[in-house]
Amino acid sequence: MPSELRRPERTFTIRQLCTEFKATPRALRFYEDKGLLTPARDGMNRVYSYKDRARLILILRGKRVGLSLQEIREILELYGEHDEAMTQNAHSLKKFREKIVDLEQQREDIEGAINELRAACERLEKHLAAKRPDLLPKAADYDQMLRARLDGHQELAGAK
Amino acid sequence: MPSELRRPERTFTIRQLCTEFKATPRALRFYEDKGLLTPARDGMNRVYSYKDRARLILILRGKRVGLSLQEIREILELYGEHDEAMTQNAHSLKKFREKIVDLEQQREDIEGAINELRAACERLEKHLAAKRPDLLPKAADYDQMLRARLDGHQELAGAK
DNA sequence: TATGCCCCTTACGTTAACGTCAACAGTCGC
DNA sequence: GCGACTGTTGACGTTAACGTAAGGGGCATA
Incomplete structure (x- = not known):
């Protein structure tokens, strides 16, 4: 793939993603253990790309709708374009x-x-x-609650 | 409440409810432990009424949408019209x-x-x-799968 | 009367999805 | 050079929602 060097190519630390999505480092590492994320490394430290961030968004949304990490992993694997075992994919379908x-x-x-x-x-x-x-x-309390809730999610818009 | 003696007043055994809703006896007893169900007894044996069955339907649906048993219990408690601790209810609201x-x-x-x-x-x-x-x-396979799925749920209609 | 089926309780085991804690490394500001 | 902060890898603990096995009773049928 060309044209990968320009464009911000921003990266994220584990904590940045955690605070952005109200997750914990433990959780992200856990997802990695389970094969849902595979961030790059800078020495020891994890370095998350935009793609990793997008995957994380999908993971979290999957969780909200009640998918297990296992199921989420299967979905995410479709986004890697290795067509390895085709019969596997038929099963996935x-x-x-x-x-x-x-x-x-x-x-x-x-x-x-x-x-x-x-x-x-x-x-x-x-x-x-x-x-x-x-x-x-x-009524004001309810109103404020609603706003707080929206704040938590607004950054998600436009992602992926 | 009058007029409680007539009308079928049908009851169910634990297994009947289990097969009807694809649950297990263990699960129903577990819900009982947690205060979500309180079936009558005939000697040792549990006897579920229509009301119990209705509650079970709510429990299972609650689960499907990702509520915890704890949350479901709070909701179910609203259907018992004891107005005990009012401040509790304010919290529930x-x-x-x-x-x-x-x-x-x-x-x-x-x-x-x-x-x-x-x-x-x-x-x-x-x-x-x-x-x-x-x-x-x-395509036929998919079609049949869909129908099987619907069969599993159709008896639920008209309940509650 | 033995076999089978359904019911019961008690109690320990299991799985998913992390939490928590210990022990250690890199780096920034002073 | 020293906290303070952020990061790392194990390893063990925890919670929810059951599963599973052990041990026992009740009733029907062969």
């Missing part, structure tokens, strides 16, 4: 399709769960409003 | 709201994951079609 079906089901489950939680919240709120209105959280 | 935000994020994650898996599948398929078309699964 099948598993991926199954996983998609799973995820679609899960999406429905989440819809349902959200709806029930909303309903539960409403009932709780009514109940509280009637008996202990003093305990009702201020 | 806050946690539920957070959970909703979580789930909304998770739903987005799942969308993304589904899209990427689809893309990966397509690439894989192309790759296979070019080099080893013999390994491509028949």
Whole structure:
């Protein structure tokens, strides 16, 4: 591949990635142990590239949707373009399709769960409003919570 | 509550629920240990009511969307209408709201994951079609898999 | 009455995904 | 030269959610 020398080619230390994504060094090393990441080295120290960072993003998102590290690894391996054992890939294809079906089901489950939680919240709120209105959280609190949550994720946009 | 004596009032054995929902007796007893289920007893034996079954459905769905048993228990407790410690409930309300935000994020994650898996599948398929078309699964297989998956869940509809 | 099936409890084992701790190395500022 | 900080590699500990095995009772069927 040409044209690899220019362009920032920025790298990251383990701590940078950790603070960016609220992970721990232990976790990143663990992912490496499991073959999900393979950062370069500068002497002893790990050096993460943009590609590594992108993989990490995928890993973390995979985790959020309930994939095991094992499953995530299989997915990531598709991004390495070695076409080694083709029958292996045929197997992967099948598993991926199954996983998609799973995820679609899960999406429905989440819809349902959200709806029930909303309903539960409403009932709780009514109940509280009637008996202990003093305990009702201020709308402002909720607002701020939401913003904090978004802050945590906004840097992710535009990645990959 | 009147009118409780008529109506089938059907009950279930542990194994019936297990086969219906593809769980294990161990799991159901475990949920009971953790306070998520409290079936009646006939001598030593557990007797599950419709209500228990409904709770189990919620438990399993909660699990599928990544809730911990602890979190599920908190949700289920809302369905018991004891208004004991009100401040506790105020706390619950806050946690539920957070959970909703979580789930909304998770739903987005799942969308993304589904899209990427689809893309990966397509690439894989192309790759296979070019080099080893013999390994491509028949469309019929996929179709049957889908149907099997749906069968597993259809009895759930109309429950709760 | 023996065999099988389902149920029970108790208790120890297991897996995934890290946390935590010890012991040591490189480097920066003073 | 010395903390302080950040990094490293083991190695053992931990939590959740069960699995599995041991030991025993209840009821039916051959």
